[in-house]
Amino acid sequence: MDVVVTGLGVLAPFGRGAERTFEALVAGRSAVGRITRFDASEQRSRIAAEVRELEAGADLSAADLRTYDRFQLFALLAALDAVRDAGLGDGPLGDRAAVVLGAGIGGLETIERNHEALREKGPRRVSPYFIPSAIPNLAASLVAMRVGALGACISPASACASGAHAIGEALWALRAGRADLVLAGGTEAAVTPLGVAGFGAMRALSERNDDPARASRPFDRGRDGFVIGEGAGVLVLETAAHAAARGARVRARLAGYGATADAHHITQPDPEAAGMARAMARALEDARVSPADVGYVNAHATSTPLGDRLEAKAIRDLFGDRPPPVSSTKSALGHLLGAAGAVEAAIAVLALERGLLPPTLNQEDPDPQIELDVVPNEARPAGLRYALSNAFGFGGTNATLLFAGS
Amino acid sequence: MSGKQKAGSGNGGGNGVGGRVVGVVARVMNAEAETLAPELRFVEDLRADSLRVMELVLELQEEFGIDIPDSALDQIRSVGDAIEYVRGKLTAG
Structure with a gap:
């Protein structure tokens, strides 16, 4: 359904x-x-x-x-x-x-x-x-x-x-x-x-x-x-x-959801980032969408040294050598904690609607450990059918939502 | 509401004890002070729920530096009751 x-x-x-x-x-x-x-x-x-x-x-x-x-x-x-x-x-x-x-x-x-x-x-x-x-x-x-x-x-x-x-x-x-x-x-x-x-x-x-x-x-x-x-x-x-x-205007489809636990540590992410990768994979499987169809990832990336690197690893582990563009709108909005996943879901819907990827701000000195296209500093037009939105929480809890353009 | 007996004038002036009690009631009950005639009851007329009445009692204690025991709650059911109770407390104290 x-x-x-x-x-x-x-x-x-x-x-x-x-x-x-x-x-x-x-x-x-x-x-x-x-x-x-x-x-x-x-x-x-x-x-x-x-x-x-x-x-x-x-x-x-x-x-x-x-x-x-x-x-x-x-x-x-x-x-x-x-x-x-x-x-x-x-x-x-x-x-x-x-x-x-x-x-x-x-x-x-x-x-x-x-x-x-x-x-x-x-x-x-x-x-x-x-x-x-x-x-x-x-x-x-x-x-x-x-x-x-x-x-x-x-x-x-x-x-x-x-x-x-x-x-x-x-x-x-x-x-x-x-x-x-x-x-x-x-x-x-x-x-x-x-x-x-x-x-x-x-x-x-x-x-x-x-x-x-x-x-x-x-x-x-x-x-x-x-x-x-x-x-x-x-x-x-x-x-x-x-x-x-009721004749409602459809802005997007919520196509998939993945929820996993690291079962590793109260605040530190699993160093293998397996839980994050599995959350994304589950969301794709849930919708029967292949990684190649994803045109944008709104990352959880909060600007912490370890968390960002591990999310980048999880994305690379799932998407391979050609991951889709990834941005963290927390660069502009800060981290809205329990609201972050919902606000960023709305941002992902708008990115799909407008065919426009919001940037990651303050990209001045790329981290060589992060092999991603992070849409640095400036918004970018992009035709896309599917967008992922990640949210990870203390306790090692991970959630990924997959939205499809309407 | 009759409006003939305005709280500020009918109960001893806007800056006196009556006026200060009315000010607290107005703030807590989200009402205009000039509409708060003494006969108005918190629950029946101002549609306060039990939490709102407890908050009113708390705010009156804060405003006047008095203690209002739970046993007094039955006596404080209207704007006029509150003014009378606080006046009595301040006189006795």
Whole structure:
């Protein structure tokens, strides 16, 4: 059973709108800057790709802004945009509609704020909204409430692969006939003192603090860690029959999904990169597509020394000597953690639609260990039928999505 | 709503205890302060759920530096109740 993408919603550091994000990417802009949301002066990494626009308006009330965590608000906006993009109207979506929307962490800012209240003022000063605003699945639930989706409502938590797993699991649910339509994606808002300190403690973040726009440089020899970002991405997925019956515009087909585990280490990827390669291979097998038909890979590549090299190895192991063009849009967007896989899935759909590959920025000193065409620095027109999008998470969890042009 | 008894004027002035309580209620309940007549009840009239009422109690404690025991919740069901309760607490304290 074919599953199609009929709506895209992205709230990213470039602002609201999937097209807006894509256009900024192909223009070669960077969303990375100094951290403004808190005093980061003592952090190892003092740079981030922050969402700057989050105001009360038609879709969010002042009460929403005061009550819910940013990761939940991001998800609401992305989901509403996706629903509108799909032409679904304002009515309830009903019991054949599901929400599968993941987060890697959840309401970290909420946790920090309430812990501060606990320590400074005691347990009776913890907010009654602390738990609902902190737990990861409340993003999915708020979306379900807003759009009247009465089917399954769940939140995969697989770190930086959460958004991609959500989309892949939605594909399986649609094929199994468990729903006709799924709002699927991921959301994250971990640009907080504790979040940045935690990733910093692992030495996972770039410390190129004086040059934010050039800090995220996946595949480049000067890469020194990822730049943390925040945002949300949501796709409207439907069975092809359901989309056709309501006359929906099909933006792409979600053709395949591969999910694997390294079963190797809590944070380090398997040095053989076998789990990554198997995720990509499974996605292709799932769709009965051969590697030669893939015209673009949106890489997970976060700009860490080891991770990028291993993903490049996995791509070479699967595709051989002539791999397709590969770019990492994290070079411009930063790493949106649990939202990354979903936002990058939307980017892959737009790349297919427009026949245009977004570049990998900051390619100045190619790493000889990375034998890939990384679409350096400038967008490139390309006719393509299939695009892969990779997302890998701590815990050694890997997800690959395969999209086909409509 | 009658509107004849405005919270700010009917309960002792915008900058006094009554006005400050109304300000907290307005913020928590996402309502306009001038519409918050004292007889309005949080749950029935302002459509607050139980979490919102708990949040209101928390914010009143913060605003006035007082403790409001759970046993007092039954007495604080409306804007006027809240003003009266906080005034009593501040007088007693």
